[in-house]
Amino acid sequence: MTKAKTLIEHLEQQGISRRGFLKFCALTTSMMALPPSMAPGVARALETARRPSLIWLSFQECTGCTESLTRSHSPTLENIIFNYLSLDYHHTLQAASGEAAEQARETAMKENHGQYLVAVDGSIPVKDGGVYSTIAGISNLEMLQQTVEGAAAVVAIGTCAAFGGLPRAHPNPTGAVPVQELVRDKPVVNVSGCPPIPVVISGVLAHYLTFGRIPDLDDYGRPLSFFGTSIHDRCYRRPYYNKGLFAETFDDEGARKGWCLYKLGCKGPTTYNACATVKWNQGTSFPIQAGHGCFGCSEPDFWDAGGFYQPLSAGIGSVGGVAAVAVAAGAGAGIAAGLAQQSQRKHAQLQHEKVTVADLKESES
Amino acid sequence: MSVSLERGIQTLKEHIDAPVASFFTTCVHCGMCADACLFYTETKDPKYTPIYKLKPLRRLWHQEYTFWGKLAAKLGFSKPLTAEELKEWEPLVYDSCTMCGRCSMTCPVGNDIVYMIRKMREGMVAAGFAPEGLKSATERAITIGSPMGVKFPALKNQIKHVEADIGLKIPVDVRGAEYMALLSSMEIMNFPEYIGAIAKIFDQADIRWTLASDAFEATNSGIQIGSSDLAAELVERVVAAAERLKVNYVISPECGHAYTALRWEGPNLIGRPYPFKVIHILELLDQLRSQDKLPVTGKIKERLTFHDPCQIVRRGGVIEEPRRLLEMVAEDFAEMEDHGIMNWCCGGGGGVSTNERAATLKLTAFNRKRHQLEALGVNTLVTVCANCRITLEEGLEFNNMDVAVLGLAETLAEHLAEQSPAPTTTQTH
Numbered sequence: 146m147t148k149a150k151t152l153i154e155h156l157e158q159q160g161i162s163r164r165g166f167l168k169f170c171a172l173t174t175s176m177m178a179l180p181p182s183m184a185p186g187v188a189r190a191l192e193t194a195r196r197p198s199l200i201w202l203s204f205q206e207c208t209g210c211t212e213s214l215t216r217s218h219s220p221t222l223e224n225i226i227f228n229y230l231s232l233d234y235h236h237t238l239q240a241a242s243g244e245a246a247e248q249a250r251e252t253a254m255k256e257n258h259g260q261y262l263v264a265v266d267g268s269i270p271v272k273d274g275g276v277y278s279t280i281a282g283i284s285n286l287e288m289l290q291q292t293v294e295g296a297a298a299v300v301a302i303g304t305c306a307a308f309g310g311l312p313r314a315h316p317n318p319t320g321a322v323p324v325q326e327l328v329r330d331k332p333v334v335n336v337s338g339c340p341p342i343p344v345v346i347s348g349v350l351a352h353y354l355t356f357g358r359i360p361d362l363d364d365y366g367r368p369l370s371f372f373g374t375s376i377h378d379r380c381y382r383r384p385y386y387n388k389g390l391f392a393e394t395f396d397d398e399g400a401r402k403g404w405c406l407y408k409l410g411c412k413g414p415t416t417y418n419a420c421a422t423v424k425w426n427q428g429t430s431f432p433i434q435a436g437h438g439c440f441g442c443s444e445p446d447f448w449d450a451g452g453f454y455q456p457l458s459a460g461i462g463s464v465g466g467v468a469a470v471a472v473a474a475g476a477g478a479g480i481a482a483g484l485a486q487q488s489q490r491k492h493a494q495l496q497h498e499k500v501t502v503a504d505l506k507e508s509e510s
Numbered sequence: 511m512s513v514s515l516e517r518g519i520q521t522l523k524e525h526i527d528a529p530v531a532s533f534f535t536t537c538v539h540c541g542m543c544a545d546a547c548l549f550y551t552e553t554k555d556p557k558y559t560p561i562y563k564l565k566p567l568r569r570l571w572h573q574e575y576t577f578w579g580k581l582a583a584k585l586g587f588s589k590p591l592t593a594e595e596l597k598e599w600e601p602l603v604y605d606s607c608t609m610c611g612r613c614s615m616t617c618p619v620g621n622d623i624v625y626m627i628r629k630m631r632e633g634m635v636a637a638g639f640a641p642e643g644l645k646s647a648t649e650r651a652i653t654i655g656s657p658m659g660v661k662f663p664a665l666k667n668q669i670k671h672v673e674a675d676i677g678l679k680i681p682v683d684v685r686g687a688e689y690m691a692l693l694s695s696m697e698i699m700n701f702p703e704y705i706g707a708i709a710k711i712f713d714q715a716d717i718r719w720t721l722a723s724d725a726f727e728a729t730n731s732g733i734q735i736g737s738s739d740l741a742a743e744l745v746e747r748v749v750a751a752a753e754r755l756k757v758n759y760v761i762s763p764e765c766g767h768a769y770t771a772l773r774w775e776g777p778n779l780i781g782r783p784y785p786f787k788v789i790h791i792l793e794l795l796d797q798l799r800s801q802d803k804l805p806v807t808g809k810i811k812e813r814l815t816f817h818d819p820c821q822i823v824r825r826g827g828v829i830e831e832p833r834r835l836l837e838m839v840a841e842d843f844a845e846m847e848d849h850g851i852m853n854w855c856c857g858g859g860g861g862v863s864t865n866e867r868a869a870t871l872k873l874t875a876f877n878r879k880r881h882q883l884e885a886l887g888v889n890t891l892v893t894v895c896a897n898c899r900i901t902l903e904e905g906l907e908f909n910n911m912d913v914a915v916l917g918l919a920e921t922l923a924e925h926l927a928e929q930s931p932a933p934t935t936t937q938t939h
Contacts, residue, residue: 159580486531486575498517500635500739502652505645508513508638 153192166191172344173351177360177370180500190355197354198261199251200292201235204285205278205312205321206267210303211237213340214347230262230350236280247281250292258295262353265324268305268312272320289327298332298359299324300349304442307335307366325366332485333364334359339442342423345371363417371423377413378440379421382406383430399456400436410454418443511901515593518637519570525629526571532623534571537561543613543623548854548878549606549871560613560623563602566591567630583660593637600639603630605868608875610820615852631736634808640735641865648731648740655747656727657864658695665698665726672706678713680705683755684720689794689882690757690786691719692728692748692772696896704764704896707923708791714926715803718907719761725751728763730771734861741771742779748772752786762790764917766859766895768819773826790822792894796831799838805927806838813842815888817879817902818853819895832894832918839925840892846882854878858901876905881909885914 156166170188174181203211215238224442232238234246237314241249253261267285269328270277275284283291293299301324304310325333336345349368352360360368385391385405392399392406405411413421416439420431432439438454441447544550544559556562570591572579582588605782611624634640647657669680681687689712697704712719725747734743752760762769771779773788791889798804822828829850836843848854857875862868879902883891891913893899899915906913 482577488572490524490526493520496520497524498636500737502649502740504513504635504638505640505649505735508640508645 151192159423164465167311173348177348177352177368179370187351187355191351196231196258198259199230199232199264199265199350200250200253200296201232201238201264202285202288203236204265204267204269204289204306205319206303206305207311208237208266210266210306210340210346214343233261244281247283253296254292256316260297261295262350263292263296263299264302265299265306266302267329268309268323270312270319270321271327272318277319286327289324293328293331296331298334298353299328300346301325301333301335301337301366302346303341304337304339304447307337308445308447310339310449313446332359333366334362334368334403337365337367337372337445338418338444339440339447341443342371342419342425344423345419359431367417367443372417373444374417375414376416376418376421376433377411378414380433381421382433406436406438408456409438410452410456412441412444412447412450412453412457413439414457416441470492513636513638515591515596515637518596518633518639521636522567522570522630522633523574525632526567526575528627529622530567530626531571531575533623533626534568536619537621538619540618542616542618546613546616546926547607548610548612548857548875551874552877553871557602558606560607560627561621563599563607564623564626564630566595566599567633568625596634596637596639600634600641601867603634603910604641604644604861605865605871607860608820608855608857608862610855611825612820612852612855615824628733628736632738635735635737636904640860641867643865643867644731644735644861647861647864648735648737651727651729651744652733652740655724656698656751657729658693658699660695660698660727662723662726665693665721668698668702669705669721669936672702672709676706676710679707680709681720683723684718685755687718687720687755687757687790689717689719689759689761690752690755691721691761691763691791692712692768693721693726694729694768695727695762696765696900697730697763698726700900701896701917701920703920703923704917707917707920708761709925710923711795711798711804711919712875713804715798717798720755720757722751722755728765728768728772730767731861731864733767733775734864739777741775744769745771745776745779749776749780749784751914752784757786759787759789759794760784761794762788764791764894764896764919766826766897767821769826770821790826790828790831792822792828792831792835795835795919795922799835804835804838804922805929806922808925809839809841810890810921812890813841813844813886813888814890814892815844815846815883815886816849817846817856817891817893817898818849818851819893819898820853820855820859822894823853824851824897832892835918836892836920839921844886844888846886848882854882855906856898856901858897863897863901872901873905875910876908879905880909880911883911888913890914890916892916892918892921 153163153166156340156458167188174184174187190402201400211471234250238247239246268287269289271286275286278285280288293491301307305312306324309321309323312319324419325335334349336349345368348371349360360370363369363372382403382405386407390404392404394400395409413433421433424431443452444450541559543561544556547558547560550558569588573583573588573590579588583590607627609624609627613623614621614625617623650659651657673680689710693705711860730741730744732744748760760772762772769790777783795804816832818824856879857872862872891902892903893915894917899917902915906915
C-alpha cells in the first residue's frame with residue numbers, strides 16, 4: 146500500500162516536480178493568511194506527513210461539492226493532495242459498493258480511531274427519526290453519529306453541510322439540519338459555498354496536515370483566511386460602487402461598461418468568501434466578472450434571504466412572529482407616547498396668548 | 511397676560527414639534543456646527559457653537575417630551591428652566607446668531623439648527639428676553655409701519671426726488687397692476703437709488719407695476735425678533751394691500767429677511783394661501799434677461815465679487831440668478847472662496863444689525879468677510895440685500911478698507927441700454 150509514502154514521494158510519482166510542490170505550498174500559505182516565512186514549514190510538514198484517513202459522508206446533497214473539487218482543476222495540486230489522503234469511503238469515488246463499501250468505512254474507523262478526518266457534504270434530515278435519507282438502511286443521522294464518534298475533526302463541505310443549504314430552505318420538509326447542530330464535541334470546520342472553492346477545501350486539509358489542528362474560524366465556523374473579507378470589499382467593480390455607477394438592467398449601458406451590480410441584487414456586500422480574489426476555474430473568472438451578481442451562496446440561509454435579483458437595500462419581507470409582535474408593541478408604545486406628547490403640545494397651543502406690542506413695551510427696561 | 515417665564519416656557523412647549531424632537535434626538539454632539547458659525551470661527555469661544563445656543567430648548571424638550579427626561583424631572587434630578595438661564599442665553603440666541611443657516615448645512619445628520627433658533631426666539635419674546643433694539647424696531651414696525659419709523663410721507667418725498675432724477679413717474683396705488691413692489695426702509699432712507707433703478711428697468715421692459723401707500727415696507731421685524739404673532743400681522747398688511755390692488759405678483763426687494771418672511775413663512779403665518787405669487791426682484795430681473803428685455807451696455811472693467819445674502823441665496827434658493835445678471839455687466843467677476851449656498855454671512859442678519867448691544871461682536875464677526883475680501887483683492891463688492899450692504903459698509907469703514915459696495919439692481923440700471931425714448935415717458939413736475 147502507499148500508506149508508508151510521504152506526500153512528496155506521492156507527488157513525484159504523479160509527475161509533479163518539487164518546484165511545483167513548493168509553489169503550491171507558497172500559494173496555500175498565502176491563502177491561509179500565514180506569513181510568507183511559513184511556506185518552508187508548510188512544505189516540510191507536508192513532505193513528511195503520513196497519509197491520514199478521510200471518510201467522506203454524502204447526505205442530502207447534489208455531489209456538486211465533489212465535482213467542484215475533483216473536476217474543475219484536474220489534474221492540479223488540490224486534486225493530488227486530495228488523492229494523497231487515504232480516502233477510505235466516498236460514494237462517488239470509491240470502487241466498492243454495497244456491503245463492501247460500508248465495511249471499508251467501518252474498517253477505516255476502527256484502524257484510525259481518534260485520528261481520521263470526516264468530511265460531510267449535504268445536510269442531515271432529522272424529522273420523523275431521519276427516515277428521509279438512508280444509506281444501506283442506516284439513516285444519515287445515525288451514520289453521522291457513528292462516524293464522528295472516533296473522528297479527530299469534521300469538515301462540513303458546502304453550504305448544505307455547513308448551514309443546511311437548499312434542503313433546509315423553507316418549508317424544510319425533511320427537518321434538515323447542518324453538521325454543526327449535531328456535532329458538538331468535535332472541532333467542525335465549515336467550508337461553505339455552493340459549491341465551495343476547491344482551493345479552500347484543499348487549504349483547510351493542508352492546514353490540518355501541517356499543523357495538526359484546524360485553522361482559525363469566524364463566527365460561522367468558517368476558516369477566517371478564506372472568509373475574512375466580503376466579496377464586495379475585494380470586488381474589482383467596487384470603484385463603480387464608490388462612484389455611484391450602477392447597472393440598472395442586465396442589458397443597459399452600465400451593464401456593458403461593467404458597472405456595479407448592486408441594484409441588480411448582487412449580494413457581494415454581505416457575502417464573505419474568496420471568489421473575488423481566488424476566482425474559479427483556475428483563476429479564470431467569477432460570477433461578478435461574468436456579469437451576474439453574487440448570490441451569497443456561502444452565507445447561512447441564503448435561499449431564504451430574499452430574491453437573487455432583489456437589491457440588498459430592499460427588505461426581505463416577513464418578520465418572525467415574536468419580532469412582529471415586538472415591532473407592533475414598540476410601534477404602539479411609540480404612537481401612544483407620540484399622541485400623549487402631541488396632546489401636550491396641543492394643550493400648550495390652546496393656551497397660547499398672542500404676543501402684542503404691549504408685551505414688548507412691558508419687557509423694556 | 512404679561513410676559514413671564516411661564517409664558518415663555520408655554521410658548522417653547524408649543525413650538526417643540528416633530529422636527530425639533532427628531533433633531534434633538536439625532537444630534538450626535540459632533541460639534542461640526544461650531545466651525546460653520548462665523549461667531550465661533552472669529553472668536554474661538556465655544557459658547558458660540560450653534561447647538562449650544564439651544565441648550566435651554568433642548569433641556570425643556572428632554573424634560574417635557576422624553577420618558578427619561580420626565581422621570582428625571584419628577585425625581586428632581588434635573589432642574590426646571592429659570593428666568594436667569596433664559597436671560598443668560600439671550601445674547602447667545604440674538605446677538606451671536608444671524609440665522610444665516612450655515613450650521614444647518616454642515617450638520618452631518620441633517621439637523622436644521624437655525625429652524626430651532628427661530629423657535630427658541632418665540633419663547634424668548636414671550637418670556638420678555640429680547641434685545642431692546644429689536645423690541646423697539648418691532649414696535650415701530652407694528653405701530654408706525656416700518657422698523658425705521660418711515661411713514662408714507664417720507665417715502666413720497668423720496669419718490670419725488672427719484673422722479674425728478676430719472677424723469678419717470680413712480681406708480682403708487684395703481685389698481686390692477688401686474689406687480690406690486692415692496693421696499694425695505696433701509697432702501698428708502700439709505701439707498702433710494704433702488705427705487706429709480708427698478709423704475710427705469712420696468713419702464714423699458716413694459717412692466718405694469720405699483721407701490722402701495724399702505725404697505726410699502728417689506729422688512730419683517732416679527733421674523734427677526736421671533737414672534738409669529740407679530741410677523742403674521744406684518745405679512746397680513748402686505749397681503750391686504752396686494753388683494754386690494756388685485757396684483758398678480760408681489761416683488762420682494764433686495765432684502766434678506768423680507769424674502770424669508772413673505773415667500774417661505776408668510777402663508778403659514780397667516781394660515782391661508784396667497785391669491786398672488788411672491789417673486790424676488792432678482793428672479794424677475796433674470797426673467798427679463800432671458801426674454802431679452804434687459805439690454806445692457808458697457809461692462810465694469812474692475813475686478814469685482816458678489817456677496818451672497820444668506821436669506822436670498824442659501825435659505826432662499828436664488829443662487830444662479832444674481833450671477834447670470836452680474837455676468838452681463840462685469841468683465842472680471844471673481845467668486846469668493848466660500849460662495850453660493852456655503853457663503854459666509856455679513857454678520858448683521860437676523861436682527862443683529864438692529865441690536866446695539868451686538869455692535870462689537872458684529873464687527874468681530876465681520877473679520878470673516880474681511881479675510882475673504884482680502885484674499886480676493888477686490889475693490890468692488892456687489893450684493894443684493896440692503897441690510898448686508900449697510901453691515902458691509904460699516905465693517906469696511908471700521909477696518910479702513912477701500913471697497914465700494916453696490917446694489918445689483920442699480921448697477922444693472924446704470925448699464926441699461928437706452929432704447930428710443932418711450933412715448934409714455936412724461937415729466938410730471
